[in-house]
Amino acid sequence: MQTFLAVADRASVRRAAAYLHVTEAAVSAAVAQLERQLGARLITRSGRGIALTDAGRVYADYCRTILGLMQEAQAAVRRAETGRLRIGVVATAAEYVVLAPLASFRQRYPDVELSLSIHPRDLLFAELRHHEADLVIAGRPPQGTGLIIRASRPNQLVVVGAPDADPHTATWLLRGPGSGTRDATVALLDRLQTAPPTLTLGTHGAVLAAARAGLGVTLVHRDAITDDLAAGRLVPIPMPDTPMDRPWHAVTTVTPPPAVVLFLSHLTDPDQVGAAAFTPATGVSPR
Missing domain, CATH: 3.40.190.10 (Periplasmic binding protein-like II)
Known part of the structure; x- marks a missing residue:
């Protein structure tokens, strides 16, 4: 199961072998044996790498849970x-x-x-x-x-920007997909029925740096901007439905x-x- 998950996570037999410090042949043989035991194809070629089949995705999900429970059981005793x-x-x-x-x-x-x-x-x-x-x-x-x-x-989420920022014309700076702050920002803009320009910068640090530089405004955790507010690098911007208790x-x-x-x-x-x-x-x- 660990070998299969290494392949699944890296979408590559070669990268999985390097991670496990074994040969590519050993990894391929382990996955092939697993497929024979299960009677199902788990991986398929995709470009230069591999992709999971529907059966492979289901099996990977079970593998993560089983291996995680085994580690948890060892810790529990x-x-x-x-x-x-x-x-x-x-x-x-x-x-x-x-x-x-x-x-x-x-x-x-x-x-x-x-x-x-x-x-x-x-x-x-x-x-x-x-x-x-x-x-x-x-x-x-x-x-x-x-x-x-x-x-x-x-904790609160507040809208902030550089001292001269105008939230009605400014670009809204977003975290990457999967971020709760990004989801809260998108939901806020939907409630306000506005569609300003947005810029996705991915990381929390990049978003704050861009806001300090005047590239736009952002919704951010108050815990993260205590020093910026005290120094005047960022200022709170009053907006409907904010601050949000989060x-x-x-x-x-x-x-x-x-x-x-x-x-x-x-x-x-x-x-x-x-x-x-x-x-x-x-x-x-x-x-």
Whole structure:
């Protein structure tokens, strides 16, 4: 399954072999054997690489969940203080919300094996559903996924631009696809029944740099612009339906591993993390 996922994720037998440090022949043989066992074609040629068949996409989804559960099971039987904690975070939270609590957590529990992945919101929640991550810090999870909100922290989305920016004529700067902030911006413009020029810059840092340079206005997390507002590089721009309340949420599956419970206890303790502390939730599952 790991070999097949390596091929699926890289759309190439050659790249999968390099990643796994084995020969291309070994990777091809492993996938071929898997196809014979399943009685289904999993991959097909596509240009210079490969693509998953419909059966391959279904099987890859199961593989991610099975392998993720196996890793989660191994972590679940270890003591929390010596366990493993895989955290997924959206870029803004990674830069402005999570690092300080992570640093103090590592000081308290140096034997916990920590890993941090930074991706768009949609990919993070997919990883959590497949048990490839143990905890995600982002906006609200999608409805009907069975994911549980364990703790939250207040946050707002505000429209900002350079001091001379005019939101009625300015270009709106957008994050890349899969970003919750991008979705909120598009929804705001729809509600305002306006279609201004837009510019997609992808990363959070690029969007803010463009706004400071006067390239346009943007909807952004207030946590990310404290210094810019204080220095006058950016200013809030009054707009209907803003600011928007968009709390940060710490989200898990129904049965989080012990190390996750330990981290949540730390994250919600003001004595340990100060103003960055989250407020415990009662285990809310979006409907």
